[in-house]
């Protein structure tokens with residue numbers, strides 16, 4: 001297949017991330033459980049892809065494989081054309097549970113990865129402060145995580161992930177534990193940050209509105225076995241303002257994604273979309 005055209009995985013030439021027929025089987029009490037039954041997905045450079053799907057459909061498993069924290073049973077995950085082999089500094093990972101070091105201040109947390117990468121002290125400080133400002137935490141740079149609200153902790157985690165300058169951000173339900181208002185604010189802030197500092201993002205969420213609001217493309221997964229069920233292009237303009245959120249086009253996309261997630265037994269996957277990804281959807 002030509003590399004210059006959009007292919008069945010849904011992305012254009014030279015994808016940043018490429019998932020090729022990835023299968024993942026777990027053995028539980030001598031029984032095999034197929035968590036991923038063959039997933040194909042390409043994500044273009046600087047693309048923002050959200051992933052939604054019922055609990056247990058393999059979203060985190062897929063992300064962990066891309067993060068290099070887990071290995072596929074078959075198939076491969078590639079970043080810039082190279083097979084993933086363990087974690088790497090070009091992939092920043094943000095988990096649902098704020099993974100901050102409680103004994104370090106906000107600034108020290110953000111500086112941590114830079115220290116590991118042996119970035120000199122002055123540059124470390126400058127870079128950390130830049131990203132702390134970007135997420136609006138400058139007044140809390142010297143605070144410990146226990147003094148921060150959930151949303152602030154998550155902003156700190158985002159600053160920390162950005163500070164090491166990864167070209168890819170892998171985010172697993174990062175706003176899952178937050179109240180609706182904080183969540184909307186962080187969505188807007190994340191998009192602000194992304195528009196200033198473009199990255200390739202894979203963002204997992206249970207929230208259909210969030211999936212549509214953030215994405216260039218929404219990937220809908222289904223369970224048993226975990227697979228890609230549908231891929232929906234979000235052709236809404238950025239910046240995604242409140243007007244965009246309240247527009248009829250947003251509403252239509254939201255309904256389509258909702259239907260695809262919650263009526264998977266009756267929906268026809270990828271009905272009219274040539275970009276529909278993946279493995280055969282329903283068999």
Ligand SMILES: Nc1ncnc2c1ncn2[C@@H]1O[C@H](COP(=O)(O)OP(=O)(O)OP(=O)(O)O)[C@@H](O)[C@H]1O
Nearest residue numbers: 026027028033035054055056057058059060061062
């Ligand atoms: N280490 C493991 N050992 C055994 N089974 C596992 C393991 N990790 C995941 N699974 C199983 O694989 C399936 C997919 O899990 P995964 O965590 O990827 O789902 P998910 O889509 O992220 O779900 P959620 O939306 O609830 O976070 C689940 O049925 C889970 O029980």
Ligand SMILES: [Mg+2]
Nearest residue numbers: 059060061172
């Ligand atoms: Mg999960």
